[in-house]
Amino acid sequence: MKSEIWIYKNKKYVKATKWDLFWRNLKYIFTKWKLINTSKYDLIPWKDKKRYFTLSPKEYEDSEKIYNDKGTISYEFYPCGGIGWGVKIHVIKTGEIIDISDVSTW
Numbered sequence: 444m445k446s447e448i449w450i451y452k453n454k455k456y457v458k459a460t461k462w463d464l465f466w467r468n469l470k471y472i473f474t475k476w477k478l479i480n481t482s483k484y485d486l487i488p489w490k491d492k493k494r495y496f497t498l499s500p501k502e503y504e505d506s507e508k509i510y511n512d513k514g515t516i517s518y519e520f521y522p523c524g525g526i527g528w529g530v531k532i533h534v535i536k537t538g539e540i541i542d543i544s545d546v547s548t549w
Contacts, residue, residue, distance in 0.1 A: 496520045502530050505543040513537065523549075 448459040450467070459467075496518075498506060509532050510516050519531040527549035532541045 496528065498530065499545040499548045501545045501547075502543050506530075506532055509534065509541060509543075513539070 448464065449456045450459045450463055452463070498518075506516065506518070513534045513536065515535040517533045517535065519533060520528050521531065523529045523544070527546070529542065529544035532543055533539070534541070
């Protein structure tokens with residue numbers, strides 16, 4: 444004797460047909476995973492606040508000179524006592540750290 448499967452359909456319990464079981468399994472396959480917009484939950488909403496760092500013309504010239512003389516560099520922006528932001532250049536090849544902060548722009 445086969446066991447019967449009952450499903451809740453149209454606000455009442457009815458005996459499931461093969462089509463009902465097939466549809467339920469197919470629906471489960473496509474609805475078990477959800478697509479989530481992860482950028483909605485960023486800690487800092489970059490698009491709304493438009494927070495970014497820029498170099499002053501003097502800092503840019505200094506960084507270009509260091510890049511041409513010593514090779515690949517990276518930038519580090521750090522807060523300077525609530526007044527403004529300082530810029531340090533890290534020379535990748537030698538490990539040197541050079542502060543090129545332009546305090547006249549604060």
